[in-house]
Amino acid sequence: MRISELSRRSGVPVATIKYYLRENLLPKGEAVSATQSRYSEEHLKRLRLVRALVEVAEVPLGRIRSVLRAVDDPELDLHTLLGFAQYAFTQSPEAPSGDDPDWQRAEHRTAELLAQLGWQAHEASPARGQLVQAVAALERLGTPPTPEMLHGYAAAAHRTAELDLDCVDPGMPREATVQQVVTTSALMEQTLTALRLLAQEDESARRFGRGPWQHERPEDGGAVEGRARE
Amino acid sequence: MRISELSRRSGVPVATIKYYLRENLLPKGEAVSATQSRYSEEHLKRLRLVRALVEVAEVPLGRIRSVLRAVDDPELDLHTLLGFAQYAFTQSPEAPSGDDPDWQRAEHRTAELLAQLGWQAHEASPARGQLVQAVAALERLGTPPTPEMLHGYAAAAHRTAELDLDCVDPGMPREATVQQVVTTSALMEQTLTALRLLAQEDESARRFGRGPWQHERPEDGGAVEGRARE
DNA sequence: AATATTGGAGAGTAGTACTATCCAATAGGG
DNA sequence: CCCTATTGGATAGTACTACTCTCCAATATT
Numbered sequence: 001m002r003i004s005e006l007s008r009r010s011g012v013p014v015a016t017i018k019y020y021l022r023e024n025l026l027p028k029g030e031a032v033s034a035t036q037s038r039y040s041e042e043h044l045k046r047l048r049l050v051r052a053l054v055e056v057a058e059v060p061l062g063r064i065r066s067v068l069r070a071v072d073d074p075e076l077d078l079h080t081l082l083g084f085a086q087y088a089f090t091q092s093p094e095a096p097s098g099d100d101p102d103w104q105r106a107e108h109r110t111a112e113l114l115a116q117l118g119w120q121a122h123e124a125s126p127a128r129g130q131l132v133q134a135v136a137a138l139e140r141l142g143t144p145p146t147p148e149m150l151h152g153y154a155a156a157a158h159r160t161a162e163l164d165l166d167c168v169d170p171g172m173p174r175e176a177t178v179q180q181v182v183t184t185s186a187l188m189e190q191t192l193t194a195l196r197l198l199a200q201e202d203e204s205a206r207r208f209g210r211g212p213w214q215h216e217r218p219e220d221g222g223a224v225e226g227r228a229r230e
Numbered sequence: 231m232r233i234s235e236l237s238r239r240s241g242v243p244v245a246t247i248k249y250y251l252r253e254n255l256l257p258k259g260e261a262v263s264a265t266q267s268r269y270s271e272e273h274l275k276r277l278r279l280v281r282a283l284v285e286v287a288e289v290p291l292g293r294i295r296s297v298l299r300a301v302d303d304p305e306l307d308l309h310t311l312l313g314f315a316q317y318a319f320t321q322s323p324e325a326p327s328g329d330d331p332d333w334q335r336a337e338h339r340t341a342e343l344l345a346q347l348g349w350q351a352h353e354a355s356p357a358r359g360q361l362v363q364a365v366a367a368l369e370r371l372g373t374p375p376t377p378e379m380l381h382g383y384a385a386a387a388h389r390t391a392e393l394d395l396d397c398v399d400p401g402m403p404r405e406a407t408v409q410q411v412v413t414t415s416a417l418m419e420q421t422l423t424a425l426r427l428l429a430q431e432d433e434s435a436r437r438f439g440r441g442p443w444q445h446e447r448p449e450d451g452g453a454v455e456g457r458a459r460e
Numbered sequence: 461a462a463t464a465t466t467g468g469a470g471a472g473t474a475g476t477a478c479t480a481t482c483c484a485a486t487a488g489g490g
Numbered sequence: 491c492c493c494t495a496t497t498g499g500a501t502a503g504t505a506c507t508a509c510t511c512t513c514c515a516a517t518a519t520t
Contacts, residue, residue: 003497015479018498023477035486035497045371052367054477058321061477082434086427091288119432127427134420137282141275141413145421149393153418154425156389161429163382167373170438183371185430188383189423190364191375195384196422197316197357199391200415202349208309208400233466245510248467253508265466265517284508291508465518472511479504487496 003029006039010047017047025050025065027072049179057186063088071178078170078177085185090126093133105144106136113150117158160192233259236269240277247277255280255295257302279409287416293318301408308400308407315415320356323363335374336366343380347388390422 007014020026026046029037046068053059053067070076070084110132114121121128138144145153164184168177237244250256256276259267276298283289283297300306300314340362344351351358368374375383394414398407 013479014497016477019478022499031498033486033497035484035499037498048370052371056323056363056367077438079434079438082430086430090424090427093286114428119428120435121428121431125428125431127424127431130420131424131428133286134417134424137286138413138417138421140278141282141409141417143397143410143413145418149397150421150425152393153390153422154429156386156393157422157425158429158433159386159389160383160426161433163379163386164426164430165433165437167379179371180373183368183373187364187368187371188375189426190360191368191380192383192387192426193419194320194357194361194364195380195387196390196394196419197320198344198349198351198355198361199384199388200312200316200394201351201355201357203388203391203395204309204312205350207395208307243510244466246508249509252468261467263466263517265468265515267467461520463518463520466516468514470512473509475508476506477504478506479502481502482500484499485497487494489494490492 001039001044002036003039006043006047009044010051012047012051020047020050023061023065025061025068045179049182052183053186057190059089059186067182071182074174078168078181081178082168082181082185085182087126089185090130092126093129100136102139103132103136106132106139109135109144109147109150113147113154116151117154160188164188231269231274232266233269236273236277239274240281242277242281250277250280253291253295255291255298275409279412282413283416287420289319289416297412301412304404308398308411311408312398312411312415315412317356319415320360322356323359330366332369333362333366336362336369339365339374339377339380343377343384346381347384390418394418 001009003014003017006012007017010017017026021028026043029039029043031037050064050068053064054061059067066088067085070081070088076084110128114128135145135150167184168180170177172180231239233244233247236242237247240247247256251258256273259269259273261267280294280298283294284291289297296318297315300311300318306314340358344358365375365380397414398410400407402410
């Protein structure tokens with residue numbers, strides 16, 4: 001198909017497709033002449049994947065590029081690919097600025113937690129870094145997470161990880177599996193977050209509330225006065 | 231304290247503090263003269279909260295502003311505040327573009343799921359919208375989530391929501407509770423995400439891997455050859 | 461008195477993700 | 491073969507976010 005058809009079928013403007021082509025988020029089409037290339041169903045699938053990642057999961061294009069590079073590497077096995085996907089999707093918290101006492105304590109808490117859980121995590125894992133960063137931030141705000149809480153969250157996280165991997169079938173063709181891996185990493189995250197928020201709403205209503213939330217924004221001009229019935 | 235001390239104690243540049251003051255992310259200090267204002271410990275706390283939200287949770291400043299507006303409203307009870315925090319932190323997926331069949335199906339799946347779970351969620355809840363959006367994206371990519379999977383994730387989400395609310399004590403002074411609510415919404419999200427990724431790594435190693443991941447970036451010069459931009 | 465700091469305002473910058481315009485080379489219909 | 495539309499390729503421009511820098515006159519500090 002031509003670029004205009006690719007645009008029509010995906011709902012993405014031609015200019016944006018050209019941009020993705022330039023940015024190596026979409027492989028070039030097969031050049032038919034100097035002014036025409038042919039795009040396949042694979043291109044359409046890839047484009048839809050990129051759009052889902054951009055629109056729904058809000059992954060920056062740079063990280064999407066990294067993931068796709070790994071996806072397109074036929075050498076990588078499933079386990080390694082999952083690792084790359086994780087690496088690409090997680091923002092590395094970079095320099096801990098050295099001698100931050102809160103960071104040190106967070107490092108210690110994290111190491112202890114992982115040891116108790118028996119999880120083997122790479123020392124330089126970005127997820128580990130993110131965990132330390134979050135714990136350090138909580139320390140700094142004066143509300144450090146208790147080991148019990150962390151264990152509780154870890155148990156829930158472990159349950160979701162099992163579910164994540166349940167839908168990855170190593171016997172399927174690589175293409176399909178790869179898509180599954182990437183969508184699992186990114187879109188299931190969104191799903192899980194949304195479910196958690198909905199569960200919070202329900203649980204909050206049960207504990208201290210009087211029904212579901214009123215969803216008005218506290219935008220400029222008030223509108224705050226008309227909150228839940230009193 | 232003066233602005234320079236606020237800067238030194240928080241590690242945030244003076245220029246950024248001024249910017250936050252302009253953007254109403256930080257209340258003005260008590261004006262002592264035409265060229266000086268006094269800032270309190272509250273300002274420092276607020277500044278640290280904003281930084282944690284920006285750096286760790288990557289919440290856009292606009293959303294932070296919304297949350298803070300709700301936080302500073304003494305009228306709001308805990309339940310309502312939690313609702314505002316959720317509303318502010320979630321990006322609304324906006325217009326479903328009307329007659330998208332995938333969206334319709336996702337709407338249906340979501341409604342059914344919530345009905346089965348017995349969760350009372352507001353029709354216009356942003357979390358609900360986000361869930362529909364994620365499910366619709368998965369549909370579009372050809373890998374719709376099964377009801378069983380969704381129920382599994384929902385159970386895990388419910389567990390975390392219980393933990394989230396366990397650390398909110400309605401008997402505490404409002405200031406402390408409010409901080410707790412906001413950090414719970416945002417920073418625990420990061421914590422949970424990180425834990426899920428670590429659990430994935432561990433579980434993936436158990437199922438198909440041979441140990442923890444090697445964390446090399448597929449960046450230029452890495453194991454994966456770079457893009458063909460010549 | 462000399463130097464530093466502050467509040468306030470405005471302009472400038474860097475990064476991200478497009479969007480628009482231009483152009484010459486075709487493609488496709490008549 | 492002619493004419494219009496489309497395409498690839500390149501470049502420039504836009505909108506938004508989150509700062510960062512500069513300037514200034516009025517203080518504060520030494």
